[in-house]
Amino acid sequence: MKDIIIIGGGPCGLSAAIECGKQGLSSVIIEKYNVVQSIYLYPTNMQFFSTAALLEIGDIPFSTPNDKPYRYEALAYYRKVAAHYNLEISLYEEAYEISPLEEGGFRVSSHKRTGETVYYEGRNVVVATGYFDHPNYLGIPGEQLDKVTHYFREAHPYTRTKVTIIGGSNSAVDAAMELARVDAEIDMVYRGHSISEHIKPWVRPLFEGLVSKGRIKLHLGSRVTEILEDRVIVTPNDGADFELPNDFVLAMTGFRPDRKLLTSVGVSMSDDLDKPLYNSETMESSVPGIYVAGVIASGRNANEVFIESGRWHGRLIAEHIKGKNGL
DSSP, rough: OOEEEOOOOOOOHHHHHHHHHHHHOOOEEEEESSSHOOOOOTTOOOOOOSOOOGGGGTTOOOOOSSSSSEEEEEEEHHHHHHHHHOOEOSSEEEEEEEEOTTTSSSSEEEEEEEEEEEEEEEEEEEOOEEEEEEEOOOTTTTTTTTTSSSSOSSGGGHHHHHEEEEEOOOHHHHHHHHTTTTOOOOEEEEEEOOTTTSOOOHHHHHHHHHHHSEEEEEEEEEEEEEOOEEEEEEEEEEEEEEEEEEEEEEOOOOOOOOOOHHHHTTOOOOSSSSOOOOEEEEEEEEBBBBEGGGGGGGOOGGGGGGGHHHHHHHHHHHHHHHHHTOO
């Protein structure tokens, strides 16, 4: 019987385990893939918006020669932190159910890659699952084609091809910038009348320069409404539909947290089923002993919670558990 079972091995899950350890509480992390899977899924050459100091956990300095760290540096940093604290992590196991025990506490059921079912018992459970497994689908004809992806890793495979990017956020702009470097023909389609106001300030002028030179064709106030093998259909907010010749589609439409684990144990959700109900001072949900940490605590907009803020959730949780147990 562990004091805490943590589901999710991202930065917020790692931080929760570290903070619990500092309070003398035992924990185990169950992670569906590898440590910090969400960061692993970022574009290969991505640079963070935040400084290294804002990504630190466990009082371990994040050293980098860059003003803002890159993805590969973050992967190395979080591996180092997990090893430093000798965190107990069960990798490549998918937790699929949380159930209460008659004598108190909870049982978490998980599947290993081998198909074996494993059970963990703990007095408390922290759900710190991310959201990269669940993209926001467009729900349009052709979205299931092999040429369509919601994940952009690197530009090389798209060299000298016709690529349509759907979206106007940082992920869409970053993808367009990288594709321009490999001579892809880029059409960027976004429903808004301007790209996001949250674009990284050092990227925006470079992006706008490529648009003004015609390297990136920007179609604002428009939506892709159908994807075909050799073209896409674009519907403007005002005007007639038109076609764009196309080889690949990058649907940078964002992601959403998965609430199944929380609802499986009876955690109450907001009226629109958009957000779990929890105490922001303790991160405890409507079910005593079940806590949320990281982006799972956010609403439909996953950008409500970042590593910078979610990394502190573990401290609130550990202090609350220690206090209610009279430790």
